[in-house]
Amino acid sequence: MPSLQKAYPYFLGSKAVFANQDLKVTNKYTGEVATTVAMADADVIDKAIDAAEKSQAAMTAMRPYERQKVLDHCVKRFNERFEELAYALCIEAGKPIKDARGEVTRLIDTFRIAAEESVRIQGEVVNLEITERAKGYTGMYKHVPIGPCSFISPFNFPLNLAAHKVAPAIAAGCTFVLKPASRTPLGAIIMGEVLAETDLPEGAFSILPCSRDGADLFTTDDRFKLLSFTGSPDVGWDLKARAGKKPVILELGGNAACVIDEDADIDDAIERVVFGAYYQSGQSCISVQRILVHEAIYAEFKRKYTDKVSQLVHGDPLEESTFIGPMIAESEAERLENWINEAVESGATLLCGGKRKGAMLEATVLENAPHNAKINAEEAFGPVSIISSFNDYDEALARVNDSQFGLQAGVFTRDIYKAHKAWDVLDVGGVVIGDVPSWRVDNMPYGGVKESGLGREGIRYAIADMTEIRLMVLRNPNP
Missing domain, CATH: 3.40.309.10 (Aldehyde Dehydrogenase; Chain A, domain 2)
Structure with missing residues (x-):
């Protein structure tokens, strides 16, 4: 039977930091404290955003095959740590062990799909010669990373719903800061342990459990170029109202x-x-x-x-x-x-x-x-x-x-x-x-309408949100 560590760090700028033991993670069946996790404050979150912003150029410069290598490493290590991940999920979320194993399987699927999609981010040649004045002009576009992303994930699928943000961000070439749910932070921290083994640029990711009250920068900071939130409708729509100019993806509730x-x-x-x-x-x-x-x-x-x-x-x-x-x-x-x-x-x-x-x-x-x-x-x-x-x-x-x-x-x-x-x-x-x-x-477009949210997850669709179209127009002076 796997076991939990006595204490877990948070990840700041790609590095594990055992700053404190302030977050008590309980066994949801017994109610007993199972382990502790370091919690971040507003100053740490600010440093994480700064690190993500500074490392974005290096992340953008990574070649698609290099990003794929990172994701492939995650798939390998998640398979090797399969039972550990399932056990942690069972303890921190109270999820029956068969369901926990099912979620670890989906975590692996999600990263595997992202590895495949990382080398399929295509552009297009655009026919501009639709009128005589455009004679000799050619257009083409490519997708470029949108920039540092803010991710807030929920307690119910703490592995796979975090993966649906993290994996496409890596595939697209975006740095990120992730706030996992305070009730279930362990899966995200283990994910951070695996990411720290890779060749991602220093500072490219941070994983920071923190209180809801102290997490305002995840929403309001303009250094973030996208906010992706999964959780309750009341919280989600409030975050959208305060997010400023950045695009917002909301995966919210339902009564299916x-x-x-x-x-x-x-x-x-x-x-x-x-x-x-x-x-x-x-x-x-x-x-x-x-x-x-x-x-x-x-x-x-x-x-x-x-x-x-x-x-x-x-x-x-x-x-x-x-x-x-x-x-x-x-x-x-x-x-x-x-x-x-x-x-x-x-x-x-x-x-x-x-x-x-x-x-x-x-x-x-x-x-x-x-x-x-x-x-x-x-x-x-x-x-x-x-x-x-x-x-x-x-x-x-x-x-x-x-x-x-x-x-x-x-x-x-x-x-x-x-x-x-x-x-x-x-x-x-x-x-x-x-x-x-x-x-x-995990490769299908997934999301809702009305109070259920905005946007779609599913790796290819998330990558579309995490990239922007950059057009080049080429003029031939002698067509």
């Missing part, structure tokens, strides 16, 4: 819906929806929250689904059999317990679960929660799903859209025309046919 039409394979749909709703204890922004089932199959679906959910194994995330682990904090479990009780008081039916002990909340299924109940209208971000029936497909799609969020949606149908209609009509960033909205592979 899944439509199960009458022609769906019920058993297959249940298998996938259970995964989508309760994987990593529902703490995912694309977790299945609202489930709309055609009335012709509703009774069977309800019976089988509730039975399946009630049998999920709760407990110690280090146990191989555990499917539901603790939520990130007892306060979050208490919040969601209150939302469940509020929905029941407002007329919803509790089909299973609903009980809480500390940070552990039972996998819960509600039926017919009122539209305006928090459990329906807001992002639950925990092991809860709500089922209801529909009798008209268009009505179901309208109900999916009747949300402030628009990240992804799932539709189980065998009708190709209905699949295309969902793709046309649903106001979301991604429509997944024959599966849950919780499905994601």
Whole structure:
């Protein structure tokens, strides 16, 4: 069994600094302090931004194959440290060990994709001779790094969602400063240990756990040329309002819906929806929250689904059999317990679960929660799903859209025309046919609309945001 170090540094200007032991990282299942991590203050953040700015020229000068070599080294070392990374994730996030291993696999995938894309950042020849006055003129453009980037990553996927910022930045040639979530900083720090082994220019990266109150420079400092934030909508939109002139990428929340039409394979749909709703204890922004089932199959679906959910194994995330682990904090479990009780008081039916002990909340299924109940209208971000029936497909799609969020949606149908209609009509960033909205592979464009954010992640799409087009026009005086 791997173990944690007694203390971890932060990384300032590519170097490990054991400045203090101020951040206590708890085992989310036992509540005990598992290790400590150094925390940065505003002065350290300022030094990190200065280092990123000063090293940008050297980072820009790296050849694509040199950036690829850095990313390939990360892939190799993450594979070698696979179980260590999974164990740290299990402890700091309370993520069941099977889910933790799955996230490490995705971390490796993300860096591998970035290594491939790092040598595919292409330009284009532009035909300028669209009018007589442009005779003899040729245009061409290339993509150049946008400059130092500010990254703020969340607690729920502390490895892979940080990787979706860091890996494309390296591929694009951007220096960066990363603020990992204070509750789950270990994965990012281990990532820093690996990056420090590479030939990145000195100062090219910093990884700085810090308090939210002390992190204002991540948003406001004009030396940063891009801000990429993943987290809650309230925080994200506030950061955008204060970010100044820099572009902002926001990956925010959701209350994802899944439509199960009458022609769906019920058993297959249940298998996938259970995964989508309760994987990593529902703490995912694309977790299945609202489930709309055609009335012709509703009774069977309800019976089988509730039975399946009630049998999920709760407990110690280090146990191989555990499917539901603790939520990130007892306060979050208490919040969601209150939302469940509020929905029941407002007329919803509790089909299973609903009980809480500390940070552990039972996998819960509600039926017919009122539209305006928090459990329906807001992002639950925990092991809860709500089922209801529909009798008209268009009505179901309208109900999916009747949300402030628009990240992804799932539709189980065998009708190709209905699949295309969902793709046309649903106001979301991604429509997944024959599966849950919780499905994601790390090279696809991923992001939302409405309160779910701005921009798209997925390595190639993130690289586009982290680069700028630089045009060259060439005049031939004797065409």
